[in-house]
Amino acid sequence: MFDKKEIEVLLPPEVAYDEFARYRALLHAAGFQPGQADFVHLKRRSIDARGRQPLVRLRADVWLTPPPRDIFGPWFHYPDVSQARRSVLIVGAGPAGLFAALRAIELGIKPIVVERGKDVRTRRRDLAALNKEHIVHPDSNYCFGEGGAGTYSDGKLYTRSTKRGDIQRILRILVQHGATPEILVDAHPHIGTNKLPLVVAALRDSVRQAGGEVRFDTRVTDLLLEQQHLRGVVTASGEAIEADGVILATGHSARDIYELLHRRGVLIEAKPFALGVRVEHPQALIDQAQYRRADRGQLPAASYSLVHQTQWKGKQRGVFSFCMCPGGFIVPAATAPGEVVVNGMSPSRRDSRFANSGIVAAIELEDMDLAQHGPLAGLRLQQEIEQRACAIAGNTQLAPAQRLGDFLKNKISPELLETSYQPGLVPVRMDDVLGAGLAERLRQGFRDFGKKIPGYATNAAQIVGVESRTSAPVRIPRDRDTLQHPKIKGLFPCGEGAGYAGGIVSAAMDGERCAEAMATLAIS
Missing domain, CATH: 3.30.1490 (Dna Ligase; domain 1)
Structure with a gap:
C-alpha cells in the first residue's frame, strides 16, 4: 500500500x-x-x-512510503521486427514519421523510413553553408533532413491536441531517448535546438536496433499506384519500394510531393494557413513587460501569446503570434534557391539576447486564386511572396526587414538594429514584400499588441520577412475513422504535411495513430 x-x-x-x-x-x-x-x-x-x-x-x-517503481510511467520496449510478415513504408523522418515507425514496431510491423534529407550530423554542414554562404540545398536545410523542421527549432512540446493521443506517452518516449525529464513537469515544455539532434538520432537508433530501416538521401519521385491502390513509391535513384501500406509524413514544405499527388490525380485540397513576418525584440524588454522586473533572476526567458481580430475591406482576419522563441534566433528556412523564408529557434537555455516570434495573419480560401491554381493555390501564394522577398532583398539569403515603429508609420528604416539572423538584413518597405492588404492587417495586430504588452510596438524592435511556413497550405484528405485516403487504398496521410498536426507532439501523436490505423486495416 x-x-x-x-x-x-x-x-x-x-x-x-x-x-x-x-x-x-x-x-x-x-x-x-x-x-x-x-x-x-x-x-x-x-x-x-x-x-x-x-x-x-x-x-x-x-x-510517505516508497513510491511504485513505475511512478514516472512505463519504459518502452521495441521487439525485433526484422523478419516481420508485414511492413509499412513511411515517407519522411520528422516527428510524425519517427513515431509512426516506433509504434509500428510495437505492433509487430517492420517500418521502412525514407527521408529525402541527411542525418542530423551531416545536415549541419548544409545549415552552415546556408547561414554563411547563402547556399540553399533543396534536400537538406532547416525543413528537410532527419527530424524534419522540428530538429533545429525551439523544440516546443506544448500542444492543445489532447484528444488526438496520449501526450504524456510522447513525452516519456522523448525522455527515454535523451530529453530532459523536466519536459514531464513544465506547463510549456521545450527541449532546445542544441539537444534535439541527439534525441532524434536516438529515436532513429531505436528503429534500426529493432530491425526497422531508415534510409537517408532517398527522395520520392513517383508512386506505385495501381487501380487506386498505393503499393509503394519510386525514389530518385529509380528504386521501387513496396510495402503493405504507405504513411505519407513529408512535412509542410514538401511542395514537390503536393505537385506529384496532383499530377497523378490523387485528391488534395487547398487549405487555410497563415502568413506574415518575424518580429525581434530585446529579450530584456519582453522580460520587463511580462515579469515587471528588470532582472528576471532564475525565471526562464519570458514569452507571450497574442491574438487580435482585424478588419480589411469588410473581411475579418485573425492576426496572432506563432512559434514564439524567447532567448532565441531567427534562421533562414528556405527550401529552394530564389526564395527567402524565416523561422525561429531557441537553445535549451534560451539565453540569447533576443526574443522573436512569428506574427502572422490568417489566409482563408477566398484570399487565394483557386480558379487558376486549384488545390495548389495557397502553395502558389507562398511561393510568390517568398520569391518577391528574395528579389527585393538582393537575391541571396539576406532578409527584408523594417523597424517596427517605422512599419507602423509606413516609412523605410534608414538603419536597422542588431539581429540574431546570421545571413543579415536589408532595409525595405515591408508593404512591397507583403502587399498592402496583408501589411495593413499586420499593422492592426501590432497596434493592438502594443496595448497589451508595454513597449511592444516600438522602434527598438524590427520585423523580418517572411514567415510563410506556419502550416501546410494543402490538405491531403483522409477518412475520419480509418485515417486512409478516401480514394486511394493503402495511403495514410499523416502529420503537418497532410494538414493534421501543428507541432512536434501533435505530429508524433498523429504518426502513432496512422501506424495503428494501418495495422488494423492490415489485419482485417
Whole structure:
C-alpha cells in the first residue's frame, strides 16, 4: 500500500528553481520535516505572472512510503521486427514519421523510413553553408533532413491536441531517448535546438536496433499506384519500394510531393494557413513587460501569446503570434534557391539576447486564386511572396526587414538594429514584400499588441520577412475513422504535411495513430 499527500503551492522563483530549497518548501507545505517523507515527486510547474511579483505554481506528491517503481510511467520496449510478415513504408523522418515507425514496431510491423534529407550530423554542414554562404540545398536545410523542421527549432512540446493521443506517452518516449525529464513537469515544455539532434538520432537508433530501416538521401519521385491502390513509391535513384501500406509524413514544405499527388490525380485540397513576418525584440524588454522586473533572476526567458481580430475591406482576419522563441534566433528556412523564408529557434537555455516570434495573419480560401491554381493555390501564394522577398532583398539569403515603429508609420528604416539572423538584413518597405492588404492587417495586430504588452510596438524592435511556413497550405484528405485516403487504398496521410498536426507532439501523436490505423486495416 502506497501513501502520499498531494499538494499545490506558489513559491518565489529563487525557491522554485533551486532543487534543495524547493524540496524543503514542498515538505514544509505538506507538513513534514526533512527525513519524514520518503520521496517528493514534482508533477507540474508553471509561472503565474499575474500579480505584482511573478510566482511559480508547483504541484507535487509527497510520498510517505516508497513510491511504485513505475511512478514516472512505463519504459518502452521495441521487439525485433526484422523478419516481420508485414511492413509499412513511411515517407519522411520528422516527428510524425519517427513515431509512426516506433509504434509500428510495437505492433509487430517492420517500418521502412525514407527521408529525402541527411542525418542530423551531416545536415549541419548544409545549415552552415546556408547561414554563411547563402547556399540553399533543396534536400537538406532547416525543413528537410532527419527530424524534419522540428530538429533545429525551439523544440516546443506544448500542444492543445489532447484528444488526438496520449501526450504524456510522447513525452516519456522523448525522455527515454535523451530529453530532459523536466519536459514531464513544465506547463510549456521545450527541449532546445542544441539537444534535439541527439534525441532524434536516438529515436532513429531505436528503429534500426529493432530491425526497422531508415534510409537517408532517398527522395520520392513517383508512386506505385495501381487501380487506386498505393503499393509503394519510386525514389530518385529509380528504386521501387513496396510495402503493405504507405504513411505519407513529408512535412509542410514538401511542395514537390503536393505537385506529384496532383499530377497523378490523387485528391488534395487547398487549405487555410497563415502568413506574415518575424518580429525581434530585446529579450530584456519582453522580460520587463511580462515579469515587471528588470532582472528576471532564475525565471526562464519570458514569452507571450497574442491574438487580435482585424478588419480589411469588410473581411475579418485573425492576426496572432506563432512559434514564439524567447532567448532565441531567427534562421533562414528556405527550401529552394530564389526564395527567402524565416523561422525561429531557441537553445535549451534560451539565453540569447533576443526574443522573436512569428506574427502572422490568417489566409482563408477566398484570399487565394483557386480558379487558376486549384488545390495548389495557397502553395502558389507562398511561393510568390517568398520569391518577391528574395528579389527585393538582393537575391541571396539576406532578409527584408523594417523597424517596427517605422512599419507602423509606413516609412523605410534608414538603419536597422542588431539581429540574431546570421545571413543579415536589408532595409525595405515591408508593404512591397507583403502587399498592402496583408501589411495593413499586420499593422492592426501590432497596434493592438502594443496595448497589451508595454513597449511592444516600438522602434527598438524590427520585423523580418517572411514567415510563410506556419502550416501546410494543402490538405491531403483522409477518412475520419480509418485515417486512409478516401480514394486511394493503402495511403495514410499523416502529420503537418497532410494538414493534421501543428507541432512536434501533435505530429508524433498523429504518426502513432496512422501506424495503428494501418495495422488494423492490415489485419482485417
